[in-house]
Amino acid sequence: MVAEESGSPRRLHRGLLVLGTLLITLSAITPASSVFIIAPGVMATAGTGAVASFLAAGVVGIFMAFVYAELSSAFPLTGGEYAIVGRTLGRLPGFMIMILIGFTNLLILAVIALGVGIYLGVVFPGLPAAPVAAVTCLLAAAFAVLDIKFNAVLTGIFLAIEMLALAAVCVLGFGNAHRSVGELLTAPVVAGTGGGLSPASLGVIVTATAVAIFAYNGYGGAVYFGEETENASRNIARAILWALGITVAVELIPVTAVLVGAPDLGELFGAPNMMAHFLDSVGGPTLSTLVSLGIAVAIVNAVLAILLMVARMLFSSGRDQAWPAPMSAGLRALHPRFGTPWVATLVAGAIAAAVCFLDEKLLLVLTGTALVVVYFVLCVAALNGRRTGSTAHGSYRMPLFPLPPLLAMAALAYVGYVSATDPEIGRPSLIVTAVVLVVAAAYYLLWVRRRGGWVMRDGSSDESTSRATTT
Structure with a gap:
C-alpha cells in the first residue's frame, strides 16, 4: 500500500502534556453536542427527572473512569481498548474488540458529522446534510495529519467556543428561573396526556439513565494518545479522571439550567427541538442562531478529535500486523515531518466521508450497543488484571x-436489557454487534492465527527490535 522510507520515524512523537491530552479528549466527548442532541432524549423520557438521571449516570461514569484509569495506567498504548483487552484477557478477545471498535468508530464519525449540516442549516437553510458531513470528515482528516501538539491547540480553541455556548444556556436558565433545583430532584414531573404534566416515576428515571450514560462517553479515549503523552502511566489516568469530572459538570449544569428556566415545561417537553x-423562548432568535453556530463548531471539533483517536487505533492495528502485509505496512506509516499516522488518518477520513451517505437510522442500528459490550469487557479485564497481576505495574x-x-x-447489564426490549434500534443493534464479534473471531481463528499469529507491539522501540508477543 505505502512503502516505508528508511528516513521515516518509527514511533509516534511523545510531545503532549496532560493538558493537551485532556483538551483532545474533551473535544471528542463534545459536551455541547450531548446537551443539545442526547439530553433532549433523556428529558423526553424522564422530564425534570433528567437531572436525577444525569446524576446517576455520573456515578456509573465514575466507576468506568476508575476502570479505564487503572487499565490505561498499566497499558498506555495507542491501540486503546483492544491493546488492553489483548494483554489482560487474551489475543482472541483483544482482536474481537479491535474489530468491533474499528467498525463502530468509523461509523460514529459519520453519525456525528451529520449533525454539522443540521446546525449550520439554522444560518444556511437547505444545506444537504450528507455532503456537508462528508466534507467535514475530509477536512478533519487533512488537519489530523498535522502535528499532534498543533491539533491539541486547535481542539482547545474550538472547545472554548463550545464552552461559551453552554455558558450562554446556563446564564439564560438560572437567570430566568421558574422553579428551584430542589423541586427538580424532589418532585420530578414528565409530560402527561393532553399537554399536561404528571409525576415522573423511578422507572422512567432509571430508563433515562441508560441514555444519559452515553452522553458522558469518551473520557477513556485519552488512552489513544498514551504513546504521545509525557509520563503516560500517570498522566493518562489523570486525563481520564479529569475528563469525566469536567464532562459531568458541563453537561449536568446546562441541563439543569434548561429545566429550571423553561417558562412552560409542557411546551418544552412537547417541542420537536x-x-x-x-x-427561542428565553433568549430570542439571534442568540439561538449564535448558539447553533457554536454547536456546529463543537461537532466539527468532535469529528477532528475522534478522527485523531481512530487513526491511532488503525495505526496500532497495522503495527500489530492485523491485516495482510501491504495493508498493515500502509496503516503503520508515519509522516516524516509530523510523526503522525498519516495514512491511517486519511483512510479513516475517507471511509467516514463515504459512510455519511448511508441512512442515519441504519448508522444508529450499526453502532448503538457496541459501547455497552466494550465497557463490560473492560470491567472483566480490570478484574482479571488484578487477579493475574498483569496490571500491577501501573501507576x-x-x-x-x-x-x-x-x-x-x-448497570451495563441493565442498559443491555433496555436495549434488547427496543425493537426499533436496540435489539437490531445488539444483533449487529454480535455478528461483528463472530466475524472478527472467525477472521482471527481461520486466517490470523493460521498465518503465524498476531503480533502485539508496545511502541517502545523500532519494529525491528520491539518486544513483541505472538500466538
Whole structure:
C-alpha cells in the first residue's frame, strides 16, 4: 500500500502534556453536542427527572473512569481498548474488540458529522446534510495529519467556543428561573396526556439513565494518545479522571439550567427541538442562531478529535500486523515531518466521508450497543488484571476495588436489557454487534492465527527490535 522510507520515524512523537491530552479528549466527548442532541432524549423520557438521571449516570461514569484509569495506567498504548483487552484477557478477545471498535468508530464519525449540516442549516437553510458531513470528515482528516501538539491547540480553541455556548444556556436558565433545583430532584414531573404534566416515576428515571450514560462517553479515549503523552502511566489516568469530572459538570449544569428556566415545561417537553425551543423562548432568535453556530463548531471539533483517536487505533492495528502485509505496512506509516499516522488518518477520513451517505437510522442500528459490550469487557479485564497481576505495574490503582467494575457491570447489564426490549434500534443493534464479534473471531481463528499469529507491539522501540508477543 505505502512503502516505508528508511528516513521515516518509527514511533509516534511523545510531545503532549496532560493538558493537551485532556483538551483532545474533551473535544471528542463534545459536551455541547450531548446537551443539545442526547439530553433532549433523556428529558423526553424522564422530564425534570433528567437531572436525577444525569446524576446517576455520573456515578456509573465514575466507576468506568476508575476502570479505564487503572487499565490505561498499566497499558498506555495507542491501540486503546483492544491493546488492553489483548494483554489482560487474551489475543482472541483483544482482536474481537479491535474489530468491533474499528467498525463502530468509523461509523460514529459519520453519525456525528451529520449533525454539522443540521446546525449550520439554522444560518444556511437547505444545506444537504450528507455532503456537508462528508466534507467535514475530509477536512478533519487533512488537519489530523498535522502535528499532534498543533491539533491539541486547535481542539482547545474550538472547545472554548463550545464552552461559551453552554455558558450562554446556563446564564439564560438560572437567570430566568421558574422553579428551584430542589423541586427538580424532589418532585420530578414528565409530560402527561393532553399537554399536561404528571409525576415522573423511578422507572422512567432509571430508563433515562441508560441514555444519559452515553452522553458522558469518551473520557477513556485519552488512552489513544498514551504513546504521545509525557509520563503516560500517570498522566493518562489523570486525563481520564479529569475528563469525566469536567464532562459531568458541563453537561449536568446546562441541563439543569434548561429545566429550571423553561417558562412552560409542557411546551418544552412537547417541542420537536427542546433546546431550540428553550433558546427561542428565553433568549430570542439571534442568540439561538449564535448558539447553533457554536454547536456546529463543537461537532466539527468532535469529528477532528475522534478522527485523531481512530487513526491511532488503525495505526496500532497495522503495527500489530492485523491485516495482510501491504495493508498493515500502509496503516503503520508515519509522516516524516509530523510523526503522525498519516495514512491511517486519511483512510479513516475517507471511509467516514463515504459512510455519511448511508441512512442515519441504519448508522444508529450499526453502532448503538457496541459501547455497552466494550465497557463490560473492560470491567472483566480490570478484574482479571488484578487477579493475574498483569496490571500491577501501573501507576494508578482504583479505590474501592472490586466495587467499581462490579457495579458498572450491573448497570451495563441493565442498559443491555433496555436495549434488547427496543425493537426499533436496540435489539437490531445488539444483533449487529454480535455478528461483528463472530466475524472478527472467525477472521482471527481461520486466517490470523493460521498465518503465524498476531503480533502485539508496545511502541517502545523500532519494529525491528520491539518486544513483541505472538500466538
